[in-house]
Amino acid sequence: MAMEPQLLILDEPANDLDHRNRRRLITYLKGLSIAVMVASHDLYLISEVTQRCVLMNKGRIVADRPTHELVRDEDTLKQYGMEVMRR
Numbered sequence: 001m002a003m004e005p006q007l008l009i010l011d012e013p014a015n016d017l018d019h020r021n022r023r024r025l026i027t028y029l030k031g032l033s034i035a036v037m038v039a040s041h042d043l044y045l046i047s048e049v050t051q052r053c054v055l056m057n058k059g060r061i062v063a064d065r066p067t068h069e070l071v072r073d074e075d076t077l078k079q080y081g082m083e084v085m086r087r
Contacts, residue, residue, distance in 0.1 A: 008032065008035070
C-alpha cells in the first residue's frame with residue numbers, strides 16, 4: 001500500500017487466518033478507498049467486502065451480479081459446487 005495503488009488484487013486472502021485476523025482483514029479491506037478484486041471461495045468474506053460478484057467455471061463467466069444477489073442464489077451456487085451461505 002506504500003506505493004498507493006489504484007487496484008488491489010487478492011487471491012484467497014483469508015486462507016489460513018484465524019477468526020480474529022480474518023475479521024481484521026475484512027475490516028481493513030472495507031476501509032480501503034481503492035478498487036479491490038478478490039478471488040475466493042469464501043462467500044462470507046466476498047459478501048462483506050465486494051459489491052459485485054463474478055462466478056467463473058472452467059475459465060468462463062457463468063454469473064455476474066451484485067454480490068448480495070449471487071451469494072443467496074442457492075441453485076446457481078450448488079450447480080457450480082459452491083457452498084451455500086447460511087445466516
